[in-house]
Amino acid sequence: xxxxxxxxxxxxxxxxxxxxxxxxxxxxxxxxxxxxxxxxxxxxxxxxxxxxxxxxxxxxxxxxxxxxxxxxxxxxxxxxxxxxxxxxxxxxxxxxxxxxxxxxxxxxxxxxxxxxxxxxxxxxxxxxxxxxxxxxxxxxxxxxxxxxxxxxxxxxxxxxxxxxxxxxxxxxxxxxxxxxxxxxxxxxxxxxxxxxxxxxxxxxxxxxxxxxxxxxxxxxxxxxxxxxxxxxxxxxxxxxxxxxxxxxxxxxxxxxxxxxxxxxxxxxxxxxxxxxxxxxxxxx
Amino acid sequence: xxxxxxxxxxxxxxxxxxxxxxxxxxxxxxxxxxxxxxxxxxxxxxxxxxxxxxxxxxxxxxxxxxxxxxxxxxxxxxxxxxxxxxxxxxxxxxxxxxxxxxxxxxxxxxxxxxxxxxxxxxxxxxxxxxxxxxxxxxxxxxxxxxxxxxxxxxxxxxxxxxxxxxxxxxxxxxxxxxxxxxxxxxxxxxxxxxxxxxxxxxxxxxxxxxxxxxxxxxxxxxxxxxxxxxxxxxxxxxxxxxxxxxxxxxxxxxxxxxxxxxxxxxxxxxxxxxxxxxxxxxxxxxxxxxxxxxxxxxxxxxxxxxxxxxxxxxxxxxxxxxxxxxxxxxxxxxxxx
Numbered sequence: 072x073x074x075x076x077x078x079x080x081x082x083x084x085x086x087x088x089x090x091x092x093x094x095x096x097x098x099x100x101x102x103x104x105x106x107x108x109x110x111x112x113x114x115x116x117x118x119x120x121x122x123x124x125x126x127x128x129x130x131x132x133x134x135x136x137x138x139x140x141x142x143x144x145x146x147x148x149x150x151x152x153x154x155x156x157x158x159x160x161x162x163x164x165x166x167x168x169x170x171x172x173x174x175x176x177x178x179x180x181x182x183x184x185x186x187x188x189x190x191x192x193x194x195x196x197x198x199x200x201x202x203x204x205x206x207x208x209x210x211x212x213x214x215x216x217x218x219x220x221x222x223x224x225x226x227x228x229x230x231x232x233x234x235x236x237x238x239x240x241x242x243x244x245x246x247x248x249x250x251x252x253x254x255x256x257x258x259x260x261x262x263x264x265x266x267x268x269x270x271x272x273x274x275x276x277x278x279x280x281x282x283x284x285x286x287x288x289x290x291x292x293x294x295x296x297x298x299x300x301x302x303x304x305x306x307x308x309x310x311x312x313x314x315x316x317x318x319x320x321x322x323x324x325x326x327x328x329x330x331x332x333x334x335x336x337x338x339x340x341x342x343x344x345x346x347x348x349x350x351x352x353x354x355x
Numbered sequence: 356x357x358x359x360x361x362x363x364x365x366x367x368x369x370x371x372x373x374x375x376x377x378x379x380x381x382x383x384x385x386x387x388x389x390x391x392x393x394x395x396x397x398x399x400x401x402x403x404x405x406x407x408x409x410x411x412x413x414x415x416x417x418x419x420x421x422x423x424x425x426x427x428x429x430x431x432x433x434x435x436x437x438x439x440x441x442x443x444x445x446x447x448x449x450x451x452x453x454x455x456x457x458x459x460x461x462x463x464x465x466x467x468x469x470x471x472x473x474x475x476x477x478x479x480x481x482x483x484x485x486x487x488x489x490x491x492x493x494x495x496x497x498x499x500x501x502x503x504x505x506x507x508x509x510x511x512x513x514x515x516x517x518x519x520x521x522x523x524x525x526x527x528x529x530x531x532x533x534x535x536x537x538x539x540x541x542x543x544x545x546x547x548x549x550x551x552x553x554x555x556x557x558x559x560x561x562x563x564x565x566x567x568x569x570x571x572x573x574x575x576x577x578x579x580x581x582x583x584x585x586x587x588x589x590x591x592x593x594x595x596x597x598x599x600x601x602x603x604x605x606x607x608x609x610x611x612x613x614x615x616x617x618x619x620x621x622x623x624x625x626x627x628x629x630x631x632x633x634x635x636x637x638x639x640x641x642x643x644x645x646x647x648x649x650x651x652x653x654x655x656x657x658x659x660x661x662x663x664x665x666x667x668x669x670x671x672x673x674x675x676x677x678x679x680x681x682x683x684x685x686x687x688x689x690x691x692x
Binding site: 154155156158160164249251276278279283285287288289290291292293294295296298299300301302303304308311312314315316319 | 380384385386387388389390391392393394395396397399400401403404683686687688690691
């Protein structure tokens with residue numbers, strides 16, 4: 072086995088939560104980040120008694136240092152398992168997603184975050200639900216569930232149903248999909264997840280964003296709807312193909328950036344380093 | 356044209372539902388794609404996507420139709436002509452390859468006549484040419500052509516189609532003539548041509564020959580009875596060679612000539628008989644014209660219009676459709692690479 076491509080992630084903003092972890096938190100407790108001094112009567116913790124501050128104190132109170140504790144957050148993967156996700160050459164998009172989930176399992180366990188999964192196609196898929204677990208092997212379990220599942224046609228209905236479980240909670244959410252469904256209700260979904268830090272993973276296969284090199288006729292069949300369409304591949308259509316991809320990319324960017332989110336595009340192979348960079352840029 | 360379309364093997368039409376096979380859309384011939392909707396709409400591709408099942412249906416359907424052999428059935432048409440039924444008996448013996456005399460042979464010095472006889476045109480050629488003119492001038496007549504030498508050789512049976520007749524006449528150019536002139540057998544065979552035919556107008560047997568023959572008694576009898584039974588008028592176009600008898604001679608020298616014997620026998624027939632003696636090409640054309648003037652009686656006959664087969668057209672359509680399918684197939688991308 073190759074070394075597991077872990078990646079580094081930190082939430083850029085403070086998050087609530089009582090469980091000690093590695094993300095900046097808003098709760099007080101054992102941490103490195105100094106907040107203030109309070110009277111020992113307000114916070115009876117003699118271990119943190121600050122003698123120098125107490126001597127400087129005019130009223131003669133005994134002061135205790137108060138620190139902010141770093142917290143762990145639940146991490147959820149909201150995975151699109153619709154039929155279109157099983158497309159891809161040589162690796163299907165679901166397999167790419169499974170790679171990502173495996174890496175996430177290791178990374179989350181390393182920083183002490185609980186990892187869970189919700190899946191959807193046209194509806195929520197309760198059979199693929201994994202509650203947030205602090206377990207070393209949960210990433211592999213989720214990956215094997217993803218690679219062995221069969222999806223139906225996808226849609227934003229399923230996404231809405233799945234996301235309702237997470238509405239109003241804190242945490243980190245990876246929304247992994249190829250977004251091959253109407254985007255008009257995506258905004259509403261993101262509003263539901265306003266409390267979380269959402270990372271949209273746009274998983275596209277190189278074959279769909281890059282037309283084949285040779286000219287010719289391509290009879291295409293939609294894996295979800297079964298609709299057929301024949302493309303005569305020639306320089307004109309190739310150009311329009313690229314334009315269509317760019318348009319989609321721009322549309323996604325527009326919807327996400329309106330809510331201060333930057334999507335992360337995966338095409339072909341999941342690269343842990345790129346996702347680390349993504350988080351470093353976000354926290355910087 | 357009013358006849359309905361019929362099929363030679365109608366049971367093959369049972370296979371016609373096979374033509375709907377291309378409408379069953381197999382998944383094998385397509386490439387899976389996650390979302391067709393986000394690709395640009397390509398009108399040409401769309402059109403091709405519609406056209407190829409059409410061509411496939413067309414190819415299968417027209418192949419099946421071609422196998423069933425559609426066609427207009429054989430039919431008979433009642434026709435009325437004003438001509439005659441003319442059977443041409445053309446001598447194909449070696450002597451017909453001789454030259455005819457020039458028109459002014461009577462004025463030529465007899466000592467150099469032999470030279471001039473080698474200068475004229477071949478008798479067979481002149482006869483053929485005039486016959487073909489004759490046929491062309493008389494579109495209403497029904498002609499039959501028979502060559503004879505040592506045995507009769509039926510070339511064209513009775514037809515009104517001039518082209519067939521002309522082709523038969525020009526076919527006589529091939530090769531050289533044969534050795535013998537069996538007029539008796541030719542006449543019997545010619546008469547037999549008329550045997551099984553309904554009498555629908557005047558009948559002529561036109562014997563074009565340059566020599567006669569002594570006929571035995573039995574043959575004479577058969578000819579006499581045959582001509583009478585079938586009511587055939589006999590015209591003899593005698594192409595006289597240099598140094599042979601004229602038909603009207605009374606000279607004892609020619610008393611035993613076969614031409615004269617034949618002429619006398621013909622004269623003794625109860626049926627109409629006319630002899631035209633042609634020495635030079637002009638005589639021959641005059642004789643032909645005279646025959647043309649004589650026979651102009653109304654003539655009823657049934658013409659058989661043969662079956663017309665249309666499967667050829669269907670095969671052409673199928674071949675075209677298959678060619679288009681091959682073109683489509685050659686342009687197809689089979690994989691994403």
